[in-house]
Amino acid sequence: MIIQGKTLKYGDNVDTDVIIPARYLTATDPQELAQHCLEGLDSDFPQKVSSSPILVAGRNFGCGSSREHAPLAIKASGVKAVIAASFARIFYRNALNIGLPILESEEAAEKIKEGDQLEIDLDKGEIKNLTTQETFKVEPFPPFLQEIIEQGGLMNLVKKRVVHLS
Amino acid sequence: MSMTITEKIIAAHAQKEKVTPGELVQVKIDLSLANDITAPLSIKELEKQGIEKIFDPDKIVLVADHNTPCKDIASAQNVKLMQEFAQKHGISHFFVGGKAGIEHVLLPEQGLIVPGDLIIGADSHTCTYGALGAFSTGMGSTDIAASWVLGETWLRVPESILFVYEGKRKQFVTGKDLILFTIGKIGVDGARYCAMEFTGPVIQELSLDERFTMTNMAVEAGAKNGIMEADDKVLSYLTEIKSPRSPIVYQSDSDAQWKEIIEIAVSSIEPQVAFPHLPSNTHSVYSIPQIEVDQVVIGSCTNGRMEDLRMAAQVLKEREVHPRVRLLIFPGSPAILRQAEKEGLLQIFLEAGGIIAPASCGPCLGGHLGVLAEGEKCVSTTNRNFLGRMGHIKSEVYLANPYIAASSAVAGYIAAPDQI
Ligand code: SF4
Numbered sequence: 001m002i003i004q005g006k007t008l009k010y011g012d013n014v015d016t017d018v019i020i021p022a023r024y025l026t027a028t029d030p031q032e033l034a035q036h037c038l039e040g041l042d043s044d045f046p047q048k049v050s051s052s053p054i055l056v057a058g059r060n061f062g063c064g065s066s067r068e069h070a071p072l073a074i075k076a077s078g079v080k081a082v083i084a085a086s087f088a089r090i091f092y093r094n095a096l097n098i099g100l101p102i103l104e105s106e107e108a109a110e111k112i113k114e115g116d117q118l119e120i121d122l123d124k125g126e127i128k129n130l131t132t133q134e135t136f137k138v139e140p141f142p143p144f145l146q147e148i149i150e151q152g153g154l155m156n157l158v159k160k161r162v163v164h165l166s
Numbered sequence: 167m168s169m170t171i172t173e174k175i176i177a178a179h180a181q182k183e184k185v186t187p188g189e190l191v192q193v194k195i196d197l198s199l200a201n202d203i204t205a206p207l208s209i210k211e212l213e214k215q216g217i218e219k220i221f222d223p224d225k226i227v228l229v230a231d232h233n234t235p236c237k238d239i240a241s242a243q244n245v246k247l248m249q250e251f252a253q254k255h256g257i258s259h260f261f262v263g264g265k266a267g268i269e270h271v272l273l274p275e276q277g278l279i280v281p282g283d284l285i286i287g288a289d290s291h292t293c294t295y296g297a298l299g300a301f302s303t304g305m306g307s308t309d310i311a312a313s314w315v316l317g318e319t320w321l322r323v324p325e326s327i328l329f330v331y332e333g334k335r336k337q338f339v340t341g342k343d344l345i346l347f348t349i350g351k352i353g354v355d356g357a358r359y360c361a362m363e364f365t366g367p368v369i370q371e372l373s374l375d376e377r378f379t380m381t382n383m384a385v386e387a388g389a390k391n392g393i394m395e396a397d398d399k400v401l402s403y404l405t406e407i408k409s410p411r412s413p414i415v416y417q418s419d420s421d422a423q424w425k426e427i428i429e430i431a432v433s434s435i436e437p438q439v440a441f442p443h444l445p446s447n448t449h450s451v452y453s454i455p456q457i458e459v460d461q462v463v464i465g466s467c468t469n470g471r472m473e474d475l476r477m478a479a480q481v482l483k484e485r486e487v488h489p490r491v492r493l494l495i496f497p498g499s500p501a502i503l504r505q506a507e508k509e510g511l512l513q514i515f516l517e518a519g520g521i522i523a524p525a526s527c528g529p530c531l532g533g534h535l536g537v538l539a540e541g542e543k544c545v546s547t548t549n550r551n552f553l554g555r556m557g558h559i560k561s562e563v564y565l566a567n568p569y570i571a572a573s574s575a576v577a578g579y580i581a582a583p584d585q586i
Contacts, residue, residue: 013354013444017552022531025203026233026240028210040559060355060388064552065531066290068207068306089359089390090290094306144190144320158312159215 001122003080003101005053009114010041012058016091019062019070028069030076037073046077053080054120056112062091068098075100081120083127085109096145097154103127108136168421170326171393172361175301175416179284187325187423195225197278198313199287201269202230206244207307208288208314209251220255221317227259227278227287228252229269232527234262237534267499267525270294270382270467275501277407281396282414286310286319291467291549293389296381297374298403299396299415304385324390325425326361328418331368333433338582340477341376342469342547342567344368345383346438348430350448358388360425363418368432369394374403375473382468383549386445437582439545440565443553451570451582458490461544462575463556464568465496465523466530469547472502474568479511481572481583487519488578494536496523520575532556538563545574 018040020033027033038045055074061084062070071094074082081101095102101122108127112118116131125138141149151157169177169184177185179193200208205228212220220226228248233241245262252260261272270291273279281299285292290304305319313319331344349356362384369377377394384392396415404413436450464470464478475497487493495515497503503525506512512522529536530548538544538557543564546556551563566574569583577586 015552017532017550017555021554022203022232022533023537025533026238026244028207028244040554060358063354063388064290064550066204066288066292066304066306068204068288068308071306086355086358088355088388090304090306093309097306097308142190154308154312155211155215158315159217162217162219162315 003054003120003122005080005118006051007054007056007112007114007116007118008048008052009112010055010057013060013063014041014057016062016064016067016070020067020073025067025069030072033069033073034076037077049078052115053078054118055079055082056109057082057084058109059085061087063088066090068094071095071098071100083108083112096148099153103138105136105138168419168423170361170363170418170422171299171395171416172301172326172363172391173323175282175284176321176323178282185323187323189323191321191323192318193284193321194318195286195313196283197225197227197285198310199227199229199269199273199285199289199292200307200310201232201289202234202241202244202248203232204288204307204310205248208311209247211308211311212314217315220314223256224258225317226257226314227273228257228261229272230262230266231268232531233533234266234526235524264500267502268467268470268527271470271498271502274298275407275499277409277411280404280409280411280413281400282416286313290385291382293384293391294378294382294467296384296391296393297377298400299394301391301393303391324359324361326363326422327357328424328427329362329364330427330429331364331366331432332429333368333431335368335432336436337584338437338567338569339432339435340567340569341372341379343435343438344432345380346440346445346448346565347435349383349387349446350438350440352387352428354386354444354446355388357384360389362387362389362392364392364394370397373473374399375471378471379468383445386549437567437570439570439580440551442551442562442564445549445551445565451566451580454580457543457564457580458578459545459574459580460490460542461492461494461536461538462571463494463496463529463536463544463546463548464571465498465528466548467498468549469568470496470498470502472505474547475502475506475511477568478572479514481569481576482518482520483514485518485576487575490578491575492536493518493520493575494523494529495520496528497525499525529556545571545580547571
């Protein structure tokens with residue numbers, strides 16, 4: 001799958017409380033959550049994301065709570081992919097489980113600037129910066145995680161196994 | 167067969183002789199937990215997929231503790247959804263109302279955790295149970311939903327970092343200070359994806375309550391789990407609470423592989439305060455300027471246990487809370503509330519001018535029962551001080567131990583007991 005778009009850039013340790021504050025967690029509808037996505041960090045986020053749907057961030061993106069509401073809010077706000085120097089581990093699992101594309105690359109996270117136009121090839125694990133003509137390679141996911149992604153999230157895989165068992 | 171405790175527990179649940187860091191394994195789970203924020207997403211996910219059957223109702227725990235007693239209609243709907251799900255599937259470990267407490271305080275008390283267990287929970291502080299020598303880690307709602315169906319989950323075997331604590335603790339230095347100091351040293355991603363194993367003579371001396379405080383905050387350094395060897399204190403606790411299950415006690419082998427061994431000399435550590443907006447922004451309480459506070463919170467899955475309340479009461483006895491300050495005390499569970507009443511602690515808190523809140527997460531996550539206004543500052547015994555964590559985006563949370571929290575409530579500014 002190929003993803004194209006301009007970037008928005010944020011720093012290190014973007015935590016789940018700024019991605020979606022707890023006061024909104026009584027909602028489970030992704031669209032409702034999306035209205036408050038990153039509002040504490042960047043109040044213009046909802047406007048900006050429509051023209052710049054790729055997030056680039058520093059280390060430990062998504063640290064903090066286990067709330068899956070965080071990747072759900074990001075995905076429903078229109079973000080097509082998140083590139084970070086590193087991801088907090090629960091966020092990493094959650095993103096894969098709900099089908100939010102994430103890419104881990106220190107180099108890409110450092111060199112890509114806000115507003116750069118990117119082309120991401122998810123299958124090849126390649127990020128092309130069309131603005132600067134740089135290309136970054138991303139470690140492919142291990143086969144089992146690749147399967148989760150290909151199935152469109154963990155639950156589809158679970159469902160298959162349940163059908164298989166019964 | 168050199169392995170760490172974490173590797174041994176994972177290997178046992180993966181039915182393997184040995185596992186190595188980096189390996190992806192499928193593991194059987196002993197318990198899968200969710201709360202009133204995360205369970206609704208899991209339940210809806212199962213409904214969406216049309217999955218009707220769960221693997222074992224006795225291994226699922228549901229706790230209504232975050233937005234409870236329900237703060238609004240939406241949170242009431244969420245608890246109702248959990249209740250109906252529990253009824254439908256015969257889940258007996260469903261805790262609500264006067265039976266509920268903060269999940270990570272409640273589960274060990276209920277005898278639901280024993281050494282050697284592998285527990286997952288849709289809450290990042292599920293890592294707390296490591297204090298009992300169990301492997302426990304937080305995940306999201308979909309992972310938890312999948313575990314309810316399959317009775318297993320996938321894990322990447324983490325590398326382990328060994329933290330060795332030695333020396334003599336100074337006055338007012340608690341488990342909270344040791345973990346804050348450690349996070350200050352390695353940073354909020356210093357143990358990302360790793361197991362943090364805590365050991366050394368100082369850990370042996372710590373009470374179980376203080377050990378829970380330490381493993382609770384492992385996730386604040388990015389860790390997958392925090393763990394300690396189960397010793398006699400753990401085993402006698404299990405006897406005391408009449409735990410119905412038998413423990414399996416693991417020890418790390420002397421030739422186990424560590425990513426790093428970090429030795430911490432505790433003798434020089436002073437009581438810690440983590441400044442906004444990261445738990446790693448730590449300072450000695452004796453080195454900070456005068457910071458006036460509006461609210462003090464004592465409680466949470468980090469410091470809402472019996473000893474924490476005793477520490478607070480020791481300071482608050484025959485003293486009064488500063489007129490500007492709101493002091494909120496959240497006992498971690500109904501059992502703790504009852505015990506605090508028996509010991510006369512509630513009387514001390516009330517006479518000092520504190521508010522006793524229900525056994526709930528309350529303001530820890532900025533949900534309700536003590537949300538901060540713009541510009542307000544709070545000293546809190548909780549575990550996170552992220553931007554806007556306890557309310558307005560321009561409010562500030564300072565993390566500390568119960569001695570400091572209680573002293574600050576009296577002084578009106580952040581202080582240690584020997585400064586008031
Ligand atoms: S007390 Fe705070 S950190 Fe602990 S489970 Fe509740 S909200 Fe989470």
